[in-house]
Amino acid sequence: MGGGCGGGSCGGGSSRLSGGSGDLNHTMRMAMVVNGLLGALLLATANATQAVTLWAAALLMLNHAAGHAVTLVGLGRRPDWHARLSMLQGAALAAAALALVVTAGRSIAVMAIPDVPLASLALLLAVGVTVATATLLFAGRRGTLTLRAIWLCSRKDVLPLGAGLVGLGASWLLLDGAPDALAGAGVAAFLLPAAWGLLRGGVGGQRVRN
Numbered sequence: 001m002g003g004g005c006g007g008g009s010c011g012g013g014s015s016r017l018s019g020g021s022g023d024l025n026h027t028m029r030m031a032m033v034v035n036g037l038l039g040a041l042l043l044a045t046a047n048a049t050q051a052v053t054l055w056a057a058a059l060l061m062l063n064h065a066a067g068h069a070v071t072l073v074g075l076g077r078r079p080d081w082h083a084r085l086s087m088l089q090g091a092a093l094a095a096a097a098l099a100l101v102v103t104a105g106r107s108i109a110v111m112a113i114p115d116v117p118l119a120s121l122a123l124l125l126a127v128g129v130t131v132a133t134a135t136l137l138f139a140g141r142r143g144t145l146t147l148r149a150i151w152l153c154s155r156k157d158v159l160p161l162g163a164g165l166v167g168l169g170a171s172w173l174l175l176d177g178a179p180d181a182l183a184g185a186g187v188a189a190f191l192l193p194a195a196w197g198l199l200r201g202g203v204g205g206q207r208v209r210n
Helices: 020-051 053-073 079-109 116-139 146-174 178-209
Strands: none
Touching: 020 053, 020 116, 053 079, 053 116, 053 146, 053 178, 079 178, 116 146, 146 178
């Protein structure tokens, strides 16, 4: 995630958090674990329901967990460490997003219809966790982790998750899996600029170091 999201996750994108609060580090670790567990749950549910939007939501959450991990690992280390980790995160995100677009195309081709009720419940859970995580980060914010940054992150999460719910609803009404697949592909396309930003930032950090 770009902009206020700081390279993929709220509070991520910088190996130097102003204020260096131990409470903030603890909150970020909690957010990393929560996002990681939710991403794994969404992946399992996506495999069970064959909902492309759930794969997209899982990728969104796992990318946040990776962003928090990159920031926490980079704390106290040389800037080139953070640049390399950001490049690795960006490359993985780009590959996963492109694979998701291909998956959406295949789903449309075979006219697969997801299990809409279960998939919708999983997406609603993801929205709730996103709001809860943003609340935790707001309560523990320090330095560069501002209210505006947290708001931008939450908004950029809730919007694609909401689009996924709309896609699932359309699939249920039309008895056609295409809306779900198109919504999932849209979320994947939404993540590609974030991947490019991570790659570009990592390359820039390497050049500054050299």
